[in-house]
Amino acid sequence: MRWLSFLLVLTFSLQAHSAARLLIVGDSLSAGYQMSADQAWPSLLHQALQKYNRSVTVVNASVSGDTTGNSLARLPQLLQQHTPDYVLLELGANDGLRGFSPQIPEQNLAQMIDLITQSGSRVILMQIRIPPNYGQRYSKAFASIYPKLATEKQVPLLPFFLEQVILRPKWMKSDGHHPNEQAQPWIAEWMAQHLHPLLDQSATPEKRS
Incomplete structure (x- = not known):
């Protein structure tokens, strides 16, 4: 019985060690706006x-209301704390809704990608689109x-899930x-x-070993 318990503990420990770690850095679309975190x-x-x-x-470090600048400021600590294998960036909607020049989120995201890559993690970027509040020219830019x-x-670019929702x-x-609570399982x-084709388990970085 003791051996069985030992083997079970060893199995779960090996599974936990072998699991890739995905850090999600986003805004309210990933944080779960006006819902509990376990529903998001x-x-x-x-x-x-x-x-x-x-x-x-999966580690969700998304914060409702965050701009790319907010997340850029938080990123170094997040990388140090969680040592992720992959980082998904779902950011920019709040920059766009506030009418920031597109150069601002572009520069911030570029810095974030560089920081993540330098840390040994892999970046996955999500496409973001905004309503034409400031005109079609701004939205397209x-x-x-x-x-x-x-x-x-x-880096790989994922489609924007909100376009489907x-x-x-x-x-x-x-x-x-x-999106509301009903949409979360589908998302x-x-x-x-x-995501699954991008998560190569055999290529997990060795920095946590």
């Missing part, structure tokens, strides 16, 4: 990824910074900007579908 899609992502045989520890960064920095009004909060499944 990042809390459901671990289970969704298991369907693709991906063992991933803002959206274009993401494929530009992905190409220049050679917003087509289902029952999944949106009354403000028209944030987790959608994210797992797009």
Whole structure:
């Protein structure tokens, strides 16, 4: 019986050690706006990824209202604290909604990508699009910074999940900007579908060993 207990503990310890660590740095779209953290899609992502045989520890460091500048200021401590294998950047919507020049989020995201890469982690960037509050020209200029960064920095670019959610009004909060609780399981499944090819378990960095 003691040997069985030992083997079970050893098995779980090896699984925990081998699991890749994904740090999500985002805003209210990932933090779970006006809902408990365990309802937000990042809390459901671990289970969704298991369907693709991906063992991933998900750390959600998203903060509602964060701009790219806010997250850039927080990033060094987050990298030191969590030593992630992968970092998903879901940022920029608040910059756009506040009418910041597209150069600001572009420069901030570029710095974040460099910091993450220098730390030994891999970057996954999410495309962000904003409503045409400031005109189509601004919206297009803002959206274009993401494929530009992905190409220049050679990082994968994920589609913007909100573009799919917003087509289902029952999944949106009354403000028209944030997914509600009903949408979160679908977002987790959608994210797992797009993330799992990028999470190469055999390429987990050795910095935590």
